[in-house]
Amino acid sequence: MAVKNALSNFLRLESAGGILLVIAAAVAILMANTPLASLYNSFLNVPVEVAVGQVELRKPLLLWINDGLMAIFFLLVGLEIKREVLEGELSSKDQIILPAVAAIGGFAVPALIYVAINWDGGDTLNGWAIPAATDIAFALGVLSLLGSRVPLSIKVFVTTLAIVDDLMAIIVIAVFYSQDLNTGALLFAFAGWMLLFFMNWMGVTRTAVYLVIGTIIWVAVVKSGVHATLNGVMVALAIPLKVKDEHGHSPARHLEHTLHPWVAFVILPLFAFANAGVSFAGMGMKDLGQPVTLGIIAGLFVGKQIGVFLTSWIVIKLGWSRMPAGGTWPLLYGAAMLTGIGFTMSLFIGTLAFEHGEFDYSAAVRLGVLVGSLLSAVCGYLLIRLTTSTRDADGPVPAAQT
Numbered sequence: 001m002a003v004k005n006a007l008s009n010f011l012r013l014e015s016a017g018g019i020l021l022v023i024a025a026a027v028a029i030l031m032a033n034t035p036l037a038s039l040y041n042s043f044l045n046v047p048v049e050v051a052v053g054q055v056e057l058r059k060p061l062l063l064w065i066n067d068g069l070m071a072i073f074f075l076l077v078g079l080e081i082k083r084e085v086l087e088g089e090l091s092s093k094d095q096i097i098l099p100a101v102a103a104i105g106g107f108a109v110p111a112l113i114y115v116a117i118n119w120d121g122g123d124t125l126n127g128w129a130i131p132a133a134t135d136i137a138f139a140l141g142v143l144s145l146l147g148s149r150v151p152l153s154i155k156v157f158v159t160t161l162a163i164v165d166d167l168m169a170i171i172v173i174a175v176f177y178s179q180d181l182n183t184g185a186l187l188f189a190f191a192g193w194m195l196l197f198f199m200n201w202m203g204v205t206r207t208a209v210y211l212v213i214g215t216i217i218w219v220a221v222v223k224s225g226v227h228a229t230l231n232g233v234m235v236a237l238a239i240p241l242k243v244k245d246e247h248g249h250s251p252a253r254h255l256e257h258t259l260h261p262w263v264a265f266v267i268l269p270l271f272a273f274a275n276a277g278v279s280f281a282g283m284g285m286k287d288l289g290q291p292v293t294l295g296i297i298a299g300l301f302v303g304k305q306i307g308v309f310l311t312s313w314i315v316i317k318l319g320w321s322r323m324p325a326g327g328t329w330p331l332l333y334g335a336a337m338l339t340g341i342g343f344t345m346s347l348f349i350g351t352l353a354f355e356h357g358e359f360d361y362s363a364a365v366r367l368g369v370l371v372g373s374l375l376s377a378v379c380g381y382l383l384i385r386l387t388t389s390t391r392d393a394d395g396p397v398p399a400a401q402t
Helices: 002-032 037-044 061-086 093-117 122-127 136-145 152-176 183-201 207-224 229-238 251-275 291-317 329-338 343-353 362-387
Strands: 047-052 055-060
Touching (some): 002 251, 002 343, 037 061, 055 061, 061 152, 061 251, 061 343, 093 152, 093 291, 122 291, 122 343, 136 343, 136 362, 152 229, 152 329, 183 207, 207 229, 207 251, 251 343, 291 329, 291 343, 291 362, 329 362
8 A cells, every 4th residue: 555655646746747847848938939038048058167176067057957957857767767676666577568668669669760760861860869758747747637537557557668768768878978988087987886886785874975975976977978867877776775774764765755846846847948948930841841850750759659559569469468457458559649758858868969969950859859749748648538438546447458
């Protein structure tokens, strides 16, 4: 019962955060397309500098949000992944196989569609991972609007799929979107991570110690050329989960509980506000046909639903897993559509994909992500709405289909 209550609280928090994401993005788009555009751009370009001795970091506010605050987001993602692997939905083969395989299909097919559209595009190929991501908060926000039409098992399926999706995104960022490596800084960061894992092994349970050392490592990672999101995950994996501190808390669980509202209601909405403000001035239908934009839209809206649903269908038909309890094929297909809401993660990968390129594709990325995510959200919502009926949330759930 405690696990179910914790999961329900998690889903409610993510759902509310998803709604706030929509509001933040809408405000950004409004400002970018009104006389407030200059104020919006000036805000994002405010220089912020932090210096300690000879070490200094000077970046515009936008990059502090994308590199600094998003590192905290990935710290939370790392904590969630660790908990799910050791104790949750990722700890059992029976529980993990369906969402894991679906996540792989939902990652690969959108990427292949993007590559096919941008095959002769040169630098535009760097954006192949943009449509492969799923925004868990946004997707759960849409599911929350459907109320009791969607059983808890489908929400768990989407959540687990998105967590596996995040794990693959982290690997892609570390391998493909890290450039101009500084070996000295990277070795320093690696030594710091080893120190954190040694502390875990020695039974250190004070979260503050991990976070202080993790912050120092973050500076080294920023200087190393590896994206700072990797540090958030590594620090999370080192924080103890199954032991208790002097207050009787699991350090990892307590930190996850503490960070969750800050990430859901501050960090992600601020990121959405900072990155969703695309100006439509001078744009026309022809812009939707540009390779980068079209590749992202097709990847998110077509690739995601095909990749997730087709692999899920294969896994269920082969008997490797069962349909989530209370689920139906139309409901599962609607959920697959909703995984095409890339939004936060797609925008984030988009900021990295062309960071060192010759051309600026930021407007094309934002347009593609917004249109692809909106299509996925609206069509997924309508499909589920039209093919399901309300149910008693506390009553019996129909038997799983095979």
